[in-house]
Amino acid sequence: MRLIGILVLILGVALAGGALYYSKQYFAAFEARNQGPQGPAMAKVVVAKIPLSYGQELEPSALNVIDWPKASVPAGTFDAVEALVDSSGQQKRFVLRAMEPGEPILQAKITGFGQEAGMAMRLADGKRAYSLPIDAVSGVAGFLAPGDRVDIILTESRGEQLASRVILQDILVIAVDQSQTKDRASPRVGRTATVEVDSRQAQILALAQQVGRLSLTLRGLNESETAGTGEGDASKPVSLDDLIGRAEKPKVVDTGTDIRVRKGTAVETTRIE
Structure with a gap:
């Protein structure tokens, strides 16, 4: 009898332990189902708390730290x-660079410690800043703003003819007068436009300013094409004859040769065609 009692006790303990184990497994699975799938891993990212404009000092009150999906952190x-x-x-x-609220603060959009936000900080590697005089007509009636892209047209006199052509395309405007920020709400006519060019383009502009008048044409936001082909070729010069439909005067080519023969003090000229 004593042996039977011991066996019954052992069996009862085993059954109780098994019941406890399976109960824990059941409730753990139940909680996992209620919690749903786990979200993506997150990382801390500093973002702009308020709109930030070019040249503004970076202060703690203008910044915020938020959770950002770790896989897509810029x-x-x-x-x-x-x-x-x-x-x-x-x-x-x-x-x-101007930033909107919620936009991540990137190293490329701010200066280093103790550095000023000068024009040189905005230039890409290998680029130069070149300033052009503009007015209400050549400056797109005051709607030209930093960040826009333009084509530059040269109008010059060729003898008795006026001709114009696009000399540079898709050029970035980095400042209008002394302003390096966009202000679309109150367009104004500037006197100077500063553009970002390379060394050769700067030489082209310097020469073009001496031989004629420069004008700027504003490009569309999504326009990336440069010179085309055919009648719409942007690189093809346009003359006054093209505008009024007048045929260009054919050039007279002199194919003859003059032979001069000196006889004493007299000179006799004979033309051979």
Whole structure:
């Protein structure tokens, strides 16, 4: 009898342990189903809290830290405000590119510690800033703004003819007068447009300014084509004859040869065709 009682006790303990184990498994699976699928891994990213404009000092009150999907964090972001702002206030940083609220703060859009937001900071590698005089007509009636892209047209006199042609295409405007920020709400006619060009393009503009008048034409936002072909070829010069439909005067080519024969003090000329 004692042996039977011991066996019954062991069996009861085993059954109780098994019931407890399977109960835990059941409730764990139940909780997992209620929680649903796990979300993506997140990372901390510093973003703009308010609209930031070019040249504005970067301050802690203008920044915010949010969770961002780790797999899509842009290169050059910051994970803490302390990495952006000098706690002592001695080394300031400034905005190089305008940013909207919620936009990540990127290294390329701000200056380094203690650096000013000058024009040179905005130029791409190998580029130069070149300024052109503009007016209400050549400057697109005041609607030209930094960040726009333009074609540059040269109008010049060729003898008795006027001709114009596109000398540079898809050129970035980086400033109008001393303003390097867009202000579409109140367009104004500027006197100078500063464009971003390479060294050769700067030489072309310098020469073109000496031989004729330069005008700017505003390109569309999604336009990326340059010179085409055929009648619409942007690189093909357009003359006054083209506008009024007048045929160009044929050039007279002199194919004859004059032979001069000196006889004493007299000179006799004979023309051979």
